[in-house]
Amino acid sequence: MTADVAVLGVGMHPWGKWGRGFVEYGTAAARAALADAGLGWPDVGSVVGAGTVRGGYPGYVAGATFAKALGWQGARVASVYAACASGAQAIATARAQILAGLADVVLVVGADAAPKGFFRPAGGDRPDDPDWLRFRLLGATNPAYFGLYARRRMAVHGDTPEDFALVKVKNAASGALNPYARYRRRVTAEEVAASAVVSDPLRLLDICATSDGGAALVLSSLDFARRHGAARPARIRAVSTVTPRFPNTVLDLPDIATDSAVAVAPPDETFRASIARAAYEEAGIGPEDLSLAEVYDLSTALELQWYEDLGLCGAGGGAKLLREGATAPGGRIPVNSSGGLASFGEAVPAQAIAQVCELAWQLRGTAGDRQVAGARVGITANQGLFGHGSSVVVVR
Incomplete structure (x- = not known):
C-alpha cells in the first residue's frame, strides 16, 4: 500500500503584524485551502490543529478551536504541539488518519499571533527542560x-x-x-x-522576525483525489x-x-x-x-x-x-x-x-x-x- 497522501488544497493568511487573533488567521487560511481544493467545509472528516501556546486555552486545543470557528459539523479533531515542528506533527497526524482509513479528507491548520520582539520562553520555569x-x-x-x-x-x-x-x-x-x-x-x-x-x-x-500568520492544507487519500478529479495532485x-x-x-x-x-x-x-x-x-x-x-x-x-x-x-x-x-x-x-x-x-x-x-x-x-x-x-x-x-x- 502506498504511503502517499494527496495535497488537494493549500491556503495562507498573509504574514505581518495585524493585531488580531490567531483564530482569524487560521480560519482564513483554512477557507482558502478548501476553496483551492474545490471542497466545502462539510466534506472534511477531520481537523488537525497545530497548537498555539501563546494563544491561551483556545491555542492548546487548536483543532477544536478551528472546527468551532468554521462551524461545528461533527468532524474528528486533534491538536498537536511540538514548538517549531508543530505543523509537521499536524501533517503526520493527518496523514496517519488518512492511511488508517479514519478519514478521506483532513484539514490541517496552524496560525499564530506573535508577541512583539523575540520569543520569551513559554510555560513558566522548566528546570527539567x-x-x-x-x-x-x-x-x-x-x-x-x-x-x-x-x-x-x-x-x-x-x-x-x-x-x-x-x-x-x-x-x-x-x-x-x-x-x-x-x-x-x-x-x-x-x-x-x-x-x-x-x-x-x-x-x-x-535574524528572522516574529510575525502573525496562518497556513492550511487539505489532505486526502489518493482514491478520494481521483474521485474528485485530481488526476496528478502533489x-x-x-x-x-x-x-x-x-x-x-x-x-x-x-x-x-x-x-x-x-x-x-x-x-x-x-x-x-x-x-x-x-x-x-x-x-x-x-x-x-x-x-x-x-x-x-x-x-x-x-x-x-x-x-x-x-x-x-x-x-x-x-x-x-x-x-x-x-x-x-x-x-x-x-x-x-x-x-x-x-x-x-x-x-x-x-x-x-x-x-x-x-x-x-x-x-x-x-x-x-x-x-x-x-x-x-x-x-x-x-x-x-x-x-x-x-x-x-x-x-x-
Whole structure:
C-alpha cells in the first residue's frame, strides 16, 4: 500500500503584524485551502490543529478551536504541539488518519499571533527542560545561540559575515515576489552590514522576525483525489518527526561543549542531519533527487547549516554552494523560493505547514514569478525545541 497522501488544497493568511487573533488567521487560511481544493467545509472528516501556546486555552486545543470557528459539523479533531515542528506533527497526524482509513479528507491548520520582539520562553520555569536551562544557565537566548552557531561556522569552516548577508539577499529577492510574505523588498549586502548588531556576528537583518500568520492544507487519500478529479495532485510521500540520539542532550547546542564535557563519543551525524536522513529513507530518495528545498532560516548562518545537513553539499561546503548560486532561483537546488523566514518572520505553528504550501505551488507549476522550472520533488526542514524533528517530502 502506498504511503502517499494527496495535497488537494493549500491556503495562507498573509504574514505581518495585524493585531488580531490567531483564530482569524487560521480560519482564513483554512477557507482558502478548501476553496483551492474545490471542497466545502462539510466534506472534511477531520481537523488537525497545530497548537498555539501563546494563544491561551483556545491555542492548546487548536483543532477544536478551528472546527468551532468554521462551524461545528461533527468532524474528528486533534491538536498537536511540538514548538517549531508543530505543523509537521499536524501533517503526520493527518496523514496517519488518512492511511488508517479514519478519514478521506483532513484539514490541517496552524496560525499564530506573535508577541512583539523575540520569543520569551513559554510555560513558566522548566528546570527539567534542556532548552530552559540553556536560557537560564547559559544566558543563551535564541539570538545568542544563533550567534554562537555563526561564530562556530566562521571558526571551523571559514564562513564570513559577507556569506551570511548573501543568504538574506537571496531570500529577500524571492520574498519580494511572494504575496503572502511580510517583507516584500529586496535588500543589498550593504544594508545587511549596516543593520544593528543583535548577537555578534549576526545583525538585525540576519535574524528572522516574529510575525502573525496562518497556513492550511487539505489532505486526502489518493482514491478520494481521483474521485474528485485530481488526476496528478502533489503528494506527501514522507514525514520525519524524529528525536535526537544520545549523547545530544543539550538539544540546541550540540557541538559547542568543551572536550572535557563530552563523556562519550559524539554521534556520527547531527540531529538535523538525522531528520533529513529519516525523510529521505522513508521517501526512497536522496539529495540528488531534489528540485528545491524549504528550510527554517531562523538566522542566515543556520540556513547554510541546513544545506549540509540536507546533504546538498559536504560539511563546510554551505557557503561555497551559496556563492556559486546553486541555492538561488535558477540554481541547481533552489532553497527558500518562498522567501523563507527572512521574508515571513516566524509564526510558529504555521511555518512548517507554510513550507508545504510553497512546495505544493512549486510542484503544481503555479508559483508565478517564483517558479522553479521543472520542479518534481521538494523537501522541507526545521526542528522544534525539546528535540522535535520536522521534514516533509512532497512529490509530483
